[in-house]
Amino acid sequence: MNATRPLGYWLKLVDSLIDEQFAATLEEHGVTRRQWQVLNLLEQQPATEPELTAGLSPFFASPDEPTSVSEHLMELVESGWISHEEGEFSITDRGHVSLMKLSELIEKIRTQSGQDLDGSEYAAVVATLEKMARNLGWDPDAEDN
Structure with missing residues (x-):
């Protein structure tokens, strides 16, 4: 499930x-x-x-x-x-x-x-979420972010 x-x-x-x-x-x-x-x-x-x-x-x-x-x-x-x-x-x-x-x-x-994640797993999750946010229109350089 x-x-x-x-x-x-x-x-x-x-x-x-x-x-x-x-x-x-x-x-x-x-x-x-x-x-x-x-x-x-x-x-x-x-x-x-x-x-x-x-x-x-x-x-x-x-x-x-x-x-x-x-x-x-x-x-x-x-x-x-x-x-x-x-x-x-x-x-x-x-x-x-x-x-x-x-x-x-x-x-x-x-x-x-994050206790069961090694450093690379945690970094990969964060990097993946950032990429997804950018794909959905998030702009880190925009003033309202």
Whole structure:
């Protein structure tokens, strides 16, 4: 039966299982997956709200997600994990420390999801999915990606 299931089934199932694992792990520490992703983006460089929304736009495709990061940003500012000055958001020292701790937990989930794959198998899956996305019109250089 499993061999006859289409690609879409497996993509949605794996995505759902990843979301469940991330949500359970992050919720234990009082942060959502989107907030964790915001912290990761801000770890790279300060950004405006539109830049953060654009950076996370693929994750706002589901109907149960907000269309912007506003709510997530305000909660992170209130927690002291990020600051907001002159229109830009930046990660704080407290946010950086929290992100490092959360990243260790997330890395365990990633390791678990690929535990029976060798490096070349994982790389092949990722490369194949990227090719399929390009075949379906995804352009990594487009501004809204």
